[in-house]
Amino acid sequence: MDAIRENIPLLLQGIGTTVALTVLGYVFALVVGTAMAVARVSPIPPLRWAATVYVEIFRNIPLLSLLILIAFGLPDVGLRLPYFWCGVLGLTLSSAAFVCENVRSGINTVPVGHAEAARSIGLGFFGTLRHVVLPQAFRSMVQPLVNVFIGTVIGSALCSAIAVQEVTWVTQTLNIRYAQAVLMFLIAGAAYLILSLGGAALGGVIERAVSPGSGRDRSRAGAALDVTAGAQA
Amino acid sequence: MSTTATQVLFDAPGPKGRRRILLLSILSVLVILALLVGALWQFQSNGQLDPGKWVVYLRADYIAFLWQGLWGTLKVTALAAVVAFPLGLLLALARLSRFRMLSALAAVWIEFYRGIPMLLVVYAFLLALPAFGVTFPQFWMLVIPMILVSSATTAEVFRAGINAVDRGQHEAAAAIGLSRRDAMVSVVLPQAVRLVLPSLILALVTLLKDSTLGYVVSYNELQFQGKTLVSITRYLVQTYLVVSVIYIVINFLLTRVALALDARMKARAAAS
Numbered sequence: 001m002d003a004i005r006e007n008i009p010l011l012l013q014g015i016g017t018t019v020a021l022t023v024l025g026y027v028f029a030l031v032v033g034t035a036m037a038v039a040r041v042s043p044i045p046p047l048r049w050a051a052t053v054y055v056e057i058f059r060n061i062p063l064l065s066l067l068i069l070i071a072f073g074l075p076d077v078g079l080r081l082p083y084f085w086c087g088v089l090g091l092t093l094s095s096a097a098f099v100c101e102n103v104r105s106g107i108n109t110v111p112v113g114h115a116e117a118a119r120s121i122g123l124g125f126f127g128t129l130r131h132v133v134l135p136q137a138f139r140s141m142v143q144p145l146v147n148v149f150i151g152t153v154i155g156s157a158l159c160s161a162i163a164v165q166e167v168t169w170v171t172q173t174l175n176i177r178y179a180q181a182v183l184m185f186l187i188a189g190a191a192y193l194i195l196s197l198g199g200a201a202l203g204g205v206i207e208r209a210v211s212p213g214s215g216r217d218r219s220r221a222g223a224a225l226d227v228t229a230g231a232q233a
Numbered sequence: 234m235s236t237t238a239t240q241v242l243f244d245a246p247g248p249k250g251r252r253r254i255l256l257l258s259i260l261s262v263l264v265i266l267a268l269l270v271g272a273l274w275q276f277q278s279n280g281q282l283d284p285g286k287w288v289v290y291l292r293a294d295y296i297a298f299l300w301q302g303l304w305g306t307l308k309v310t311a312l313a314a315v316v317a318f319p320l321g322l323l324l325a326l327a328r329l330s331r332f333r334m335l336s337a338l339a340a341v342w343i344e345f346y347r348g349i350p351m352l353l354v355v356y357a358f359l360l361a362l363p364a365f366g367v368t369f370p371q372f373w374m375l376v377i378p379m380i381l382v383s384s385a386t387t388a389e390v391f392r393a394g395i396n397a398v399d400r401g402q403h404e405a406a407a408a409i410g411l412s413r414r415d416a417m418v419s420v421v422l423p424q425a426v427r428l429v430l431p432s433l434i435l436a437l438v439t440l441l442k443d444s445t446l447g448y449v450v451s452y453n454e455l456q457f458q459g460k461t462l463v464s465i466t467r468y469l470v471q472t473y474l475v476v477s478v479i480y481i482v483i484n485f486l487l488t489r490v491a492l493a494l495d496a497r498m499k500a501r502a503a504a505s
Contacts, residue, residue, distance in 0.1 A: 043242075043243045043246065043254055044257045044261055045258055046261045046262045046265065047261050050261070050265050060485045060488060061484075062445040062456070062480050064445040064446065065473065065476060065480055068448070069477055072469060073469060073473050076281060076469050076470045077276050078279045079275065119244060124243070129242065154351075156350075157350030158350070158352060160352065161448065161449060168353060172356050172360060175356075175360050176360060179364050181357070181360065181365075185353065185357060185361065188353055189345075189348075189349050192350060192353070193345075193349065196348050197348070224389045224392070224393040225394060225397060225428065225429065225432055227431045227432055227435050227491050227492060227495045228492070228495075230438070231436070231438040231484075231488070232439075
């Protein structure tokens with residue numbers, strides 16, 4: 001127990017860093033991913049191609065390879081970033097690809113007639129997306145986006161491999177110093193479980209709020225068979 | 234094929250619209266090119282575009298060295314998949330079982346390994362167990378965590394597949410006198426396995442990505458082999474870029490297969 005008492009600030013700092021990595025990475029990923037999805041369905045061919053290439057690269061690269069490339073490769077080409085921001089950048093780039101694919105398949109769940117109706121009352125590409133298609137698509141996207149969040153939480157652990165002092169790094173360092181393995185694993189495990197379960201619960205609340213009554217058939221179990229977005233590690 | 238919302242977001246453009254699209258296309262091409270040129274310039278100004286640092290990856294000994302790593306990656310991925318997928322099926326059946334104890338145990342196993350990062354499990358084998366006098370060779374320190382984590386995720390995939398088989402199939406099996414077990418084995422499971430095939434291929438992609446953690450346990454898979462190569466040649470960006478491209482190509486192909494299978498199954502389901 002001494003191992004905990006003496007290191008409460010360090011542990012709290014580690015947990016705080018994990019939360020910061022996750023939240024920053026996820027929020028940036030939402031923005032970038034949505035922009036990519038809009039580019040992928042836009043009438044501008046080069047934008048469509050660029051977004052497609054982006055998605056294929058970043059959903060297929062292992063997160064650890066990406067983080068190593070960013071953290072150790074960028075200084076070699078003259079770009080220096082603190083390791084924490086390398087972690088945020090890696091998580092953002094990777095999660096954004098999955099956000100993009102989920103938003104795109106969410107757009108596809110909106111009945112064709114709605115987009116046609118929006119166009120026939122004179123809305124353009126952005127108007128149709130912004131006022132008619134995306135608000136409806138969002139309902140079916142809540143569950144997949146929660147899964148991307150959980151993927152980001154779990155992925156943030158890999159940042160300890162590039163020397164970001166988040167909760168995995170802190171607990172394992174203390175583990176070596178105090179040999180309190182079980183205790184340290186409980187702390188780290190609890191931090192991750194609380195973060196992902198908290199995210200899932202919040203997602204559940206949002207889903208019930210935006211789609212009263214109809215959203216329950218797409219529970220977590222059903223999402224396991226959805227392959228449209230690819231495999232997040 | 235039916236039309237989807239993404240195909241009707243904009244009208245077939247008129248002459249003015251076509252001009253605007255052309256203008257925006259040229260503009261976005263210029264921006265993309267500027268980004269690429271900027272990246273290349275950054276490489277160039279730091280001396281990383283020196284051809285001598287790149288052509289070495291075409292030399293037979295470099296290729297053999299990287300192939301050794303790739304072989305390690307494929308080996309751990311295949312072994313982990315061969316053990317984890319059947320284990321996942323058993324876990325899914327256990328979770329769906331009528332025996333409360335068994336079902337609860339399976340649920341705890343699945344939720345635990347799904348909720349924590351694999352790196353933590355790897356550290357358990359790397360740092361914690363040796364403290365209790367239990368040590369494994371590096372190969373197993375990588376493969377066992379891969380199996381544990383993947384068994385949990387594939388269990389959820391199998392459970393979703395079993396639940397997705399039409400209820401009528403259970404009822405029909407019961408009507409011709411099959412027991413619950415026989416119905417599961419000879420009626421429901423064969424259909425469920427077909428339904429989950431695309432998801433299993435994606436689970437393979439996840440395993441392949443997870444195998445990069447060999448970097449942490451110092452097992453000779455591709456990522457760690459890259460690290461070794463860097464420590465010999467000092468060509469850091471080049472090596473890690475080559476390694477990443479190999480991963481991207483393999484995962485891209487596997488993902489493509491999964492998506493194609495999924496599309497074919499959906500088309501078939503829509504036709505019948």
